[in-house]
Amino acid sequence: MTDALDHFDLKILGALQANAALTNQDIAELIGLSASQISRRRQRLEKDGYIRRYRADLSPQALGLAVTAYVGVTLGAHSRENARKFRNMVKAMPEVQEAHTMTGDVDYILKIVVPDLQALSRVINDDLLPQEAVQNVRSSIAMETLKDDNLLPLRYGQT
Amino acid sequence: MTDALDHFDLKILGALQANAALTNQDIAELIGLSASQISRRRQRLEKDGYIRRYRADLSPQALGLAVTAYVGVTLGAHSRENARKFRNMVKAMPEVQEAHTMTGDVDYILKIVVPDLQALSRVINDDLLPQEAVQNVRSSIAMETLKDDNLLPLRYGQT
DNA sequence: GTTCATGCGCAAGTTGTGTGCAAACGACGG
DNA sequence: CCGTCGTTTGCACACAACTTGCGCATGAAC
Known part of the structure; x- marks a missing residue:
């Protein structure tokens, strides 16, 4: 039913952990799938706990944290x-x-x-x-x- | 002209680094500003390098990285x-x-x-x-x- | 060969984002 | 005290992205 990541899932995870600002459309073109599929798979990956959360990565330097x-x-x-x-x-x-x-x-x-x-x-x-x-x-x-x-x-x- | 973060900027950064899935509307309600302002400020914060990138935070356990x-x-x-x-x-x-x-x-x-x-x-x-x-x-x-x-x-x- | 489950793309409805615009505000100088 | 100028704001609207229903294709089980 659930679990077991295929090749597409890994590509989605890889893309999102490097850049979560990518739209579903972007990822779709990147890995050769439709945006709706990315949306569905992403929901599954979130529900099953592969994706813990989305974060903005701040710059310590810019914030004076040297x-x-x-x-x-x-x-x-x-x-x-x-x-x-x-x-x-x-x-x-x-x-x-x-x-x-x-x-x-x-x-x-x-x-x-x-x-x-x-x-x-x-x-x-x-x-x-x-x-x-x-x-x-x-x-x-x-x-x-x-x-x-x-x-x-x-x-x-x-x- | 640019730089110098006010109280609103810090709240936006704080909210986004904890949860980048928040919409501008969410943050707007959270800190008492309109969604369009959040959008504008966010663009500035990105341009000025306070926000480096957005990332999906994956679960090492779920991925078998123990x-x-x-x-x-x-x-x-x-x-x-x-x-x-x-x-x-x-x-x-x-x-x-x-x-x-x-x-x-x-x-x-x-x-x-x-x-x-x-x-x-x-x-x-x-x-x-x-x-x-x-x-x-x-x-x-x-x-x-x-x-x-x-x-x-x-x-x-x-x- | 038929059935069933799964995964797919498309299209439509919904939600979110970004920009033009006019009003409010504050700083500054006259 | 008042007018000017620059900045920031909220609102409204156009655009972009997301999500879900649907029908179709593929492949496994029997």
């Missing part, structure tokens, strides 16, 4: 309660773009975007370090960004 | 030529979502998304390590993703 940093956080005593507080804190921080719990010697990696180094310092010293759970914080700053497209590779295991 | 990893790469002899090759290689690898040159003891951080650990291993052993420039590779795998919205914080230094 500093991107990765911050590794190590928790001390892994008390349930303190860890929970830490996670909620992180979710509520607008400067944090991504947060993952990691394997290896660091418990969390945070991707942080701020206007300048002073703001980064403020985030680390005022928000992160005062947390009871936090034992250690190591930050590394992105000097140059080679690639930042966040495009998922779509060629795996399909038609 | 493994996200951060890979730290250290280059050996920093020969200009080998470094250049390394950067081009990275740009061409579809599994690499982000790549930054970093301050600190690691030269590059790569965000990599693949279907499984085997695929990660393949990327590291077949693509990364054989590079002449590469001296050392350390990878850390995301066990749980707390946050992954990539929403820029918009409240800095404006009206």
Whole structure:
């Protein structure tokens, strides 16, 4: 009934993740289908959860957000309660773009975007370090960004 | 003449980066302006580079991409030529979502998304390590993703 | 060979977008 | 205090895009 992506679906997903401003007509011409089919397939792809949402990709530079940093956080005593507080804190921080719990010697990696180094310092010293759970914080700053497209590779295991 | 974002512009940017499927009419009602104004402002925001592009945000899980990893790469002899090759290689690898040159003891951080650990291993052993420039590779795998919205914080230094 | 399910394009109805226009507003100078 | 000018707004309309019903083609099951 549903599921299982064919060749057309993958092309639609690929086109939309690179440029969601494309009209159905554009995509139709691109992959050799009619606009109405694109519309129907797109609805299905949204309903089945392949497309999570549509986003405008803003320019950090234009908005004065010059500093991107990765911050590794190590928790001390892994008390349930303190860890929970830490996670909620992180979710509520607008400067944090991504947060993952990691394997290896660091418990969390945070991707942080701020206007300048002073703001980064403020985030680390005022928000992160005062947390009871936090034992250690190591930050590394992105000097140059080679690639930042966040495009998922779509060629795996399909038609 | 141009530049300088007012309160309305920030609200529009905020709404669109969270959900680009909103119509001008939706945003108009949200922030108390007419749809035509949203249209005009949006055009300006695009022209002035605040909005880079529109993207469909796909679900890695739905697409069978279960493994996200951060890979730290250290280059050996920093020969200009080998470094250049390394950067081009990275740009061409579809599994690499982000790549930054970093301050600190690691030269590059790569965000990599693949279907499984085997695929990660393949990327590291077949693509990364054989590079002449590469001296050392350390990878850390995301066990749980707390946050992954990539929403820029918009409240800095404006009206 | 018939039936059924699926996917297709076309065309029509609906919804959304963008521009001309006139009015409102604010800044500035007389 | 008032007029002028530039900017921003809402409205209305023309245009563009989206979506859905429909009939047809294709291919699998029996």
